[in-house]
Amino acid sequence: MLDKWQPWIEITQLSFIGYFVALTAVYLVLNIISFVVIRQYMRRYDNQLLPMSFGPLLPPVSVIVPAYNEAIGIVSSIKSILQLEYPKYEIIVINDGSSDETMTKLIEAFDLQIYHEAYRNQLATQPIRQVYRSKKYPQLRAINKDNGGKADALNAGINASRNPLFCAVDADSILQRDSLDKIVHPFIDEPETIAVGGSIRVANGSTIRQGLLTKVSLPKSWLARLQIVEYLRAFLFGRMGWSPLNGMLIISGAFGVFRKQRVIECGGYQANTVGEDMELVIRLHQHMNKAKLPYRIAFIPDPVCWTEAPEDLNTLKNQRIRWQRGLMESLTTNIGLLLSPRGKAAGWIAYPFMLLFEGIGPIIEVLAYLLTAYFFFAGLVDLDFTLAFLLAAFGLGVFISIFSLILEELTFRTYQSKKELMWLIFTAVLENFGYRQLNSWWRLRGLFQFVRGRRHNWGAMKRVGRLGQ
Amino acid sequence: MTAGGYCLDFAIDSEQLLQWMHTALLVIAVLILLVWSWLFILRIIHQGHDKKRKALQHHWRQFLFEFCANPQAELPDQSQIKQLWRDTQAFLWFIQLWSLMHRYVRGDADDGLERLAHHIRLERQALELMRGQDVRTLIATAIAMGDLQKLSPATIKRLKELTRHSSSMVVLTALRALMRNDQTVAVPILLELKNFVASERLVTIAKECDSRYLIQQAQQTLLQTTPEHAVYLLKVLQGVDVPLSASEAKQLVNHFKSQPEAIAQLIPLLDHPHHLPLVRRLTHSAELGVRVQATRMLGELARNKQDLERLWQLLQDSAWWVRYRAAQGVFLHPEFSPTYLKEQLTELADPFARNMLMQVANEMNLEITDA
Known part of the structure; x- marks a missing residue:
């Protein structure tokens, strides 16, 4: 019986090892690219004393903030946007039929008044109920519309925007004062730029006053700490690695700037x-x-945008399931990019990577854990091999997480005390034992939901409300 | 490797696979130890540097303040200067702060900073650093050269070379230094840059020279260069308050008659009443970009009833931005009155034009009622 299955067991093991080696190779290449590029970036832009060579000629930007049941944090978030150091920008908040006090809070906090807008229907959206404009801040407008989801709200914002660039910002995010100034640089230096994403950081544990982040610290919650390391890894080496190849397939919805004309065209x-x-x-x-x-x-x-990370397992689970569904929906909807003749790095490298390692990766990862356990307990593989394989997988995870801390140390050193650095290293090790597996499980569930074609929604998140303090 | 000691015939030997796994494990363990150590060493180095640098910075910051307050303050001794020279990072910090202070001080304080720079031989040391290729160093040193009152021929030669550097920020700062030193050297270089440095960035440099001299030089270049470069140069000129005569404007419009993008970029320069006939003509252009700019300019310059009527026609244009600029122009017109608006609204059949008027009135805090 054992002899009959043995070749298949060997094939399975070799497949897992092959997958593992391929994943490792891609991660190492991304690490090297990030390391080189991030240092170049710092040399080029990290100079606080450069003359302000842009001044009032910076391209005007429309900041679009879609909001659904964001009564807790919306006022703080808009206040942080109002304090941006940028010569010309407008803010458009879209209340997507919230069932809470979001609209009332906005009206009260910013003295919103009904505004007769010559609204352009460039993109189809759910009906607009009313447009408001702030009496206190003329650059702030709010659109109250029927519920249609985040994408629909963003489209309504694009319709109302007047500037050539728009910036999509989540209503639960806090922007740094210089975030717009920094993020438009690629649009100026390379005119063919059509979209730019910024680095998102976890705000939990930090001090926020009047919509401004005044002190960065580590949170007490372990779940939030784990996400800090996760975000550092995702942004500093994940996206930074893809950017020079022009293979970025994702710009976080929390903070990204787009050339409006191109978005409307598609x-x-x-x-x-x-x-x-x-x-x-x-x-x-x-x-x-x-x-x-x-x-x-x-x-x-x-680090231009700070967001509140979930501090309870249930909210985190829902978020990760939603992200995985989103990833699969995005990839399958645009399957034409995969290996397309003109796809370049995006179609030939980034898309296959996303599909193989991020899309169906959870199946392989969970299956690898389960089969390894099964083979071991069934006596089909010995202890040496099982331990070696698992330790290699965990070890690589630890290596990649700590490498992202090196990238952070070489650049922004956001967490400055030695104690915080020690905690981050400890968290980088710890996340590989339990948290990573839990994430894979949630992502697998997201994959199943995608296959079953579950209906989408806004993905309501339980807020701790730190940003609203 | 397996319980039965089974080996694959078609693949690698299982024992060999286990050996490979052990080797991989060892490599990963070494890598982890290396990055761990690297991280700690980096943090220790950074903290050590920070401490040392803070002490040095405190010292030299005092000198800078003293020389701003009293240009005849006591000069630093040679050992202090050598200490600053030895630490390139500290020297770079110093010249950046020295440049920054130039932005805020005038008169005697400026002379004090110049005396200090002369004493520590700032130009010579900066020139040495400018011979390297580190972008950050080149930027910082080029900025400082722009703040020195006089530059040596060797520095000017190096700055000219840097205007052909691959980093746009190096080009920009070198050009700024040259512009402050001698505009006759810098303006031709500025006009030759073809879509290299973003036009928005170049404006601040262009603003530092005499605008009449700039337009004289630019006029010749505009008439001889490629359409793309002309559009680029016009974007730069938009940011500078350049006086353009009616004949110069007419000559340029005729020259660019088949290049609507260039005309659209030229219109913001036609902000004097003597350009009004030309602007009126351009509002009839079939090109959207030209029409938007011309409508905007007509709104700003319009004086007579015919212009108001033209703006009223443009309020019913097919493009949103033309309507928007026309609505702004209607409200800004000297002959505009609530009675006039009421009369016109009764005849206005286009509901979108009506909405646009309401929107712009709202933005301008004007009370109008929808008739």
Whole structure:
């Protein structure tokens, strides 16, 4: 009996090892690229004393803030946007039919008054109920509309925006004062840039006053700490590695700037997906490749946007399931990019990577854990091999997490005390034992939900409310 | 490797696979130890540098303040200067702060900073650093050279070389230094840069020279260069308050008649009443970009009833931005009155034009009622 299954067991083991080796190779290459590029970036831009060579000629930006049941944090978030150091920008808040006090809070806090807008229906959206404009801050407008989802709200914001660049910001985020100034640099230096993503950091544990982040510290919650390391890894080496290859397939919905004309050309955000941010970026790649136009989708590593990370397992689980569904929806909707003749790095490297390692990765990872356990307990493989394989997998995870801390140390050193560094290293090790496996399980569930075609929603998140303090 | 000691015939030997796994494990363990140590060493180095640098910075910051307050303050001794020279990072910090202070001080304080720079031979030391290729160093040193009152021929030669550097920020700062030193050297270089440095960045440099001299030089370049470069140069000129005569404007419009993008970039320069006939003509252009800019300019310059009527027509244009600029122009017009608006609204059949008027009135805090 054992002899009959043995070749298959060997094949399975070799497949897992092959997958593991391929994943490791891609991660190592991304690490090397990030290391080189991030140092170049710092040399080029990290100079506080450079003359302000842009001044009032910076391109005007429309900041679009979609909000659904964000009564706790919306006022703080808008206040942080109002304090941006940028010469010309407008803010458009879209209340997507919230059932809580979001609209009332906005009206009271910013003295909103009914505004007769010559609204352009460039992208189809759910009906607009009313447009408001702040008496205190003329650059602030709010749109109250019927519920249609985040993508629909963003499209309404694009319709109302008047500037050539728009910046999509989550209503639960806090922006740094210089975030817009930094994120538009690629648009100025490389005019073919059509979208730029910024680095998102976890705000839990930090001090926020009047919509401004005044002190960065580690949170007490272990779950939030784990996410800090996760975000550092995802942004400093994940996206930074893809950016020079022009292979960025995702710009976080929490903070990204887009050239409006290009987004409208390809139909705006898609309302039938939960991963509207990633879906749009992949569609932009496809659109620009088909149109044979030169373009660039870039990333800046500066910590420009701070967001509240979930501190309870249930909210985190829902978030991760939603992200995985979004990823799969985005990839499958734009399957035409995969290995397309003009797909370049996005179609030939980034898309296959996303599909193989991020998309169906959870199946392989969970299966690897389960089969390894099964083979071991059934006596089909020995202890040496099982331990060696597991330790190698965990070890590599630890290596990649600590490497992202090195990138942080070489650049921004956000967490400055030795104690905080020790905690981050400890967290980087710890996340590989339990948290990573839990994440894989949630992502697998997300994959199943995608296959079953579950209906999308806004993905309500339980707020701790730190940003609203 | 397996319980039965089974080996694959078609693949690698299982024992060999286990050996490979052990080797991989060892490599990963070594890598982890290396990055761990690296991280700690980096943190220790950074903290050590920070401490040392803070002491040095405190010292030299005092000198800078003293020389701003009293240009005849006591000069630092040679050992202090050598200490600053030895630490390149500290020297770079010093010249950046020295440049920054130039932005805020004038008169005697400026002379004090110049005397200090002369004493520590700032130019010579900076020139040495400028011979390297580190972008950050080149930027910092080029900025400092722009703040020195006089530059040596060797520095000017090196700055000219740097205007052909691959980093746009190096080009920009070198050009700024040259512009402050001698505009006749810098303006031709500025006009030759073809879509290299973003036009928005170049404006601040262009603003530092005499605008009449700039437009004289630019006029010749505009008439001879490629359409793309002309559009780029016009974007730069938009940011500078350049006086353009009616004949110069007419000559340029005729020259660019088949390049609407260039005309659209030229219109913001036509902000004097003597350009009004030309602006009126351009509002009839079939090109959207030209029409938007011309409508905006007509709104700013319009004086007579005919202009108001033209703006009223443009309020019903097919493009949103033309309507928007026309609505702004209507409200800004000297002959505009609530009675006039009421009369016109009764005849206005286009509901979008009506909405646009309401929107712009709202933005301008004007009370109008929808008739």
